[in-house]
Structures are given as structure tokens and as C-alpha cells.
Amino acid sequence: MPPIVAGKHRRKVRFSSSNQPPPTASDPATSQQKRPGTSVKHSKVSSARIMATQELPRAGIPELFTQPPSVQDPLATESSDLQSATIEKCLPFLKGIQSSQQGPFNAHGVPALQRDDHIAYLYDSLEDYPSGFVILDASRPWMSYWGLAGLFMIGEDPTRFRSRLLQTLRPAQNRTGGFGGGHGQISHLAGSYAAVLSLAIVGGEEAFSVIDRHAMWQWLGRLKQADGGFRVCEGGEEDVRGAYCVMAILTLLDLPVELPPNVEARKAGLENLTDGLAQYLSRCQTYEGGISGSPGVEAHGAYAYCALACLALLGPPEETLTRHMNLPLLLSWLSARQYAPEGGFSGRTNKLVDGCYSHWVGGCWPIIQSALDGKPQANGPPSTTVGSLFSREGLTRYILSCCQAKHGGLRDKPGKHPDSYHTCYVLAGLSAMQHYHYRTDRSVTSDRNFASAFSWKSTPIREGNVYEKSDRLEPLHPLFGIPFPRPTNCGSGAKLALCRPTRKRSR
Numbered sequence: 001m002p003p004i005v006a007g008k009h010r011r012k013v014r015f016s017s018s019n020q021p022p023p024t025a026s027d028p029a030t031s032q033q034k035r036p037g038t039s040v041k042h043s044k045v046s047s048a049r050i051m052a053t054q055e056l057p058r059a060g061i062p063e064l065f066t067q068p069p070s071v072q073d074p075l076a077t078e079s080s081d082l083q084s085a086t087i088e089k090c091l092p093f094l095k096g097i098q099s100s101q102q103g104p105f106n107a108h109g110v111p112a113l114q115r116d117d118h119i120a121y122l123y124d125s126l127e128d129y130p131s132g133f134v135i136l137d138a139s140r141p142w143m144s145y146w147g148l149a150g151l152f153m154i155g156e157d158p159t160r161f162r163s164r165l166l167q168t169l170r171p172a173q174n175r176t177g178g179f180g181g182g183h184g185q186i187s188h189l190a191g192s193y194a195a196v197l198s199l200a201i202v203g204g205e206e207a208f209s210v211i212d213r214h215a216m217w218q219w220l221g222r223l224k225q226a227d228g229g230f231r232v233c234e235g236g237e238e239d240v241r242g243a244y245c246v247m248a249i250l251t252l253l254d255l256p257v258e259l260p261p262n263v264e265a266r267k268a269g270l271e272n273l274t275d276g277l278a279q280y281l282s283r284c285q286t287y288e289g290g291i292s293g294s295p296g297v298e299a300h301g302a303y304a305y306c307a308l309a310c311l312a313l314l315g316p317p318e319e320t321l322t323r324h325m326n327l328p329l330l331l332s333w334l335s336a337r338q339y340a341p342e343g344g345f346s347g348r349t350n351k352l353v354d355g356c357y358s359h360w361v362g363g364c365w366p367i368i369q370s371a372l373d374g375k376p377q378a379n380g381p382p383s384t385t386v387g388s389l390f391s392r393e394g395l396t397r398y399i400l401s402c403c404q405a406k407h408g409g410l411r412d413k414p415g416k417h418p419d420s421y422h423t424c425y426v427l428a429g430l431s432a433m434q435h436y437h438y439r440t441d442r443s444v445t446s447d448r449n450f451a452s453a454f455s456w457k458s459t460p461i462r463e464g465n466v467y468e469k470s471d472r473l474e475p476l477h478p479l480f481g482i483p484f485p486r487p488t489n490c491g492s493g494a495k496l497a498l499c500r501p502t503r504k505r506s507r
């Protein structure tokens with residue numbers, strides 16, 4: 001972001017003394033997935049069984065979240081050592097007895113959301129960065145998105161950043177279509193997706209008009225592959241991220257579904273950007289039931305979200321998911337992502353819990369629930385529902401007890417530094433836990449394409465919560481990760497998602 005005039009919310013940026021960039025480069029949104037068999041670093045942790053500490057937990061916390069797993073595999077491996085060490089590190093936080101935790105603690109033994117500290121952290125994240133963060137120059141649209149989405153969820157008004165955002169994104173757009181991660185960089189689907197989402201969050205006609213939709217459409221056409229998928233940039237790799245980003249951009253910008261003339265994919269007999277896409281995603285489901293980045297590699301939580309959200313953008317999930325995924329197998333793999341006692345989600349088999357999967361894995365559940373609930377009703381939630389398919393309490397406990405950094409910002413797990421990527425996606429996970437997302441058969445847009453993507457609604461969950469009312473966040477659209485589109489204040493020619501969100505203060 002360029003420097004701005006000092007304002008009420010301008011703050012000095014706080015970073016760790018090492019001046020090292022946050023670990024975003026190794027996270028799923030910005031990296032390639034590890035292939036099976038790749039070794040992990042050696043843990044120096046003892047392989048001894050995890051012992052229950054004698055320190056008593058706060059009142060109101062079920063034993064499930066205060067004790068080591070009742071069944072432990074005696075075979076010690078690098079993976080099991082790391083898992084044991086993680087549990088030992090998390091247990092004092094889960095028990096509410098770790099000295100760095102800030103209260104107040106509620107009757108369920110859960111600490112309050114440190115709202116003001118996180119707001120300050122998010123405002124900081126949109127300011128200037130020290131030189132050590134130069135690696136993030138290729139993530140400008142992402143930095144914008146994480147900060148803006150986080151601020152929206154926590155009750156701040158992100159539209160105040162509109163002019164700064166336009167200033168940042170204008171030079172990142174290429175004449176040949178799409179946005180680069182930084183100025184002078186080639187267009188990439190990840191950066192373009194984050195740019196479009198950021199513009200949708202600040203909203204308004206001016207934000208919409210920044211985007212060269214015709215050039216964007218032609219660029220997307222050049223990324224289309226004969227097997228139905230998309231490359232993430234011209235000459236780049238093809239994966240599920242590309243598929244999801246294309247569908248989100250296509251839907252939000254109301255671009256033509258037809259392929260532009262003279263693109264390579266037309267020579268393979270394809271006519272539409274969506275041709276063969278669902279079949280491509282289907283080929284990414286692995287023997288475990290999860291979904292990989294591309295056919296034949298390891299299943300991964302972030303790619304699962306991308307694939308499921310992409311299918312739900314293509315059409316009603318009760319049709320697209322049931323037709324193109326083995327749902328029982330998917331449920332089995334996805335259920336295995338939530339651990340006890342931690343309560344959080346892991347991204348892959350034999351990996352550790354990580355706060356960002358609160359969104360990537362947690363975000364899969366509303367889509368699957370909608371698919372299993374079947375055809376939506378005209379108004380309101382379905383009369384019968386499969387209900388929650390995971391432990392909302394467990395994830396809420398992990399987020400509020402283990403993921404809040406002492407001075408603001410949210411993190412992967414205890415012992416890790418916070419960063420804006422984790423702050424955004426941990427908050428997104430908490431927001432999703434606090435709301436029930438469902439579809440009706442009425443879309444806020446009557447446009448011909450992808451109407452079901454705009455038929456989602458949200459209502460707060462009021463029963464059985466282990467957090468306080470003051471910890472409640474704003475809901476995000478489950479397929480886009482932006483405020484829900486509203487059928488007012490819209491510019492002509494735009495999908496309604498690009499309308500200025502109506503603010504509803506939650507504080």
C-alpha cells in the first residue's frame with residue numbers, strides 16, 4: 001500500500017524483533033503443496049506419551065479439551081513426536097491456565113476475543129512495512145484482502161480504504177488482463193482473485209470501473225486448458241486454486257461464460273470457460289476422500305475448499321457436489337481433520353492443527369451441509385437439516401484459547417507469530433462457527449448465470465455457544481469470503497456483490 005495521510009487509525013507497525021516476514025509463503029494460499037513422501041524437519045521432542053498435567057483447568061471446560069487423547073499409538077515417528085509436542089503446547093491454553101492468555105474468561109472457560117487488539121493489528125497490517133518484508137511485494141492484493149476482510153468481520157468499516165485500495169491496485173492491473181501480485185508483475189489468478197475480492201469489499205461504482213473486464217475475460221480464456229482446468233498464469237501451473245479463482249472472478253464480475261475467440265482451448269473443442277471444469281475437480285478427489293491441488297497428488301484442506309466452493313459456484317451444491325464428488329468418502333476425510341483435545345483443524349493426514357484451516361476446512365462444511373440438506377426453500381432455512389457435521393465448540397475453543405496472540409493478531413498455533421493471513425482466516429473460521437449459512441431458491445440477482453451463488457443467506461447461531469455475545473463477528477459469504485451481496489446501491493452492469501456493503505455495527 002502507498003503511504004497515506006495520517007489519520008485517526010494510523011498506527012506504528014508492530015513486528016517481531018527478528019524483522020522476518022510472516023510465514024505466509026509456506027501457507028496454502030500462496031504455495032505449492034507438498035507431495036507425499038516429502039520429509040519433515042526432525043523434532044527434538046521426546047516420543048514419550050503425553051502425560052496429563054496436574055494443573056487443574058478452569059471450570060466449565062469438558063474433559064475432552066483438557067486431557068491428552070485417550071488412545072495413543074505407541075509407535076513413535078517424527079509426525080507423532082510433533083503431534084505430541086503440539087498437544088502439550090496447546091493444553092495449558094485449552095485449560096485456560098497459560099500465563100500469556102488474556103481474559104476475561106467466560107463460564108465455559110473460554111477467553112474473550114481481544115477485539116481491540118486485533119483491530120489495531122489489522123489497521124497496522126495495512127500500513128507501511130519494514131524492508132525485510134520485501135518478499136510480500138508480490139502479495140499486495142492479498143495483504144489488502146486479508147486486512148479489509150478482517151476489519152469487516154470484526155465490525156470496522158473497510159470502505160474507508162477505497163481510495164487507497166484503488167491507488168494500490170490500478171498499477172497492478174495489466175493491459176493484457178488480470179492483476180499482478182505487485183506493480184510491474186505478470187498477472188496471476190491468486191492476485192487477481194484477491195484484488196477483485198478487495199474491490200468488492202470496499203465496493204462502489206469507482207471500484208468496479210477500475211477493472212478492465214473485457215481484458216480480464218480474454219486473459220481467463222488464455223488460461224483455460226483442454227482438460228477443463230486453468231493455469232494460474234500464462235505458462236504457469238494448472239491447479240484447483242486456478243479453477244476456483246476463475247469461477248469467483250467470473251461470477252463477481254458477471255463476465256461472459258463463452259470462451260473468447262482464438263484461444264487455444266477452442267482448438268480442443270471447448271466453447272465455454274466452464275466446460276470440463278467439474279469433471280476436472282472430480283479427478284482431484286483422492287483415495288482418502290479429500291481433494292488435491294491437481295489429479296494424482298495429496299489431498300489438502302485448502303484445495304478441498306477451492307474445489308467445493310468452485311462446484312458451488314458452478315451450480316446448486318445439492319446437484320454439483322453430489323454429481324461430482326464421492327460425498328461419504330469426502331465426509332470421512334474431512335471429519336478426520338478435526339483433532340482432540342486441540343479442537344482445531346489440520347490440513348492433511350498426519351499433520352498438525354493450524355488456525356488458518358479454520359477457514360479452509362471449516363469453510364467446506366457449510367457447502368457440504370447445503371448439499372446434504374437438498375433443494376432449498378423459497379424463504380428461510382430448510383425445514384430439516386443434517387445439522388452441524390463437526391464440533392463447533394471444539395473449533396471455537398481452539399481459536400479463542402490457542403490462536404490469539406498476546407498483543408493482537410491471530411496465529412497458526414501457540415508458539416507461532418501472528419500475521420495478517422492467519423488473522424483473516426482464523427477470524428473467518430470463527431465467523432463461520434457463529435453463523436448458519438444456507439440457501440434459498442431466491443437469488444439476489446436474477447441474472448442468467450450462476451444465480452445459486454447469490455442465493456446464500458446467513459443467520460447467527462444462538463444456542464449452545466461457548467463464546468460471549470460480545471465476541472460475535474460479521475458473517476462472510478461462504479463461497480467468496482466477502483460481505484454478503486445486497487440488492488441495493490448497485491452500479492449498472494455489475495453483479496450485486498460489488499455493491500457497497502451496508503454496515504451493521506456489531507460492537
Ligand SMILES: [Zn+2]
Pocket residue numbers: 027354355356357412422
Ligand atoms: Zn496456517
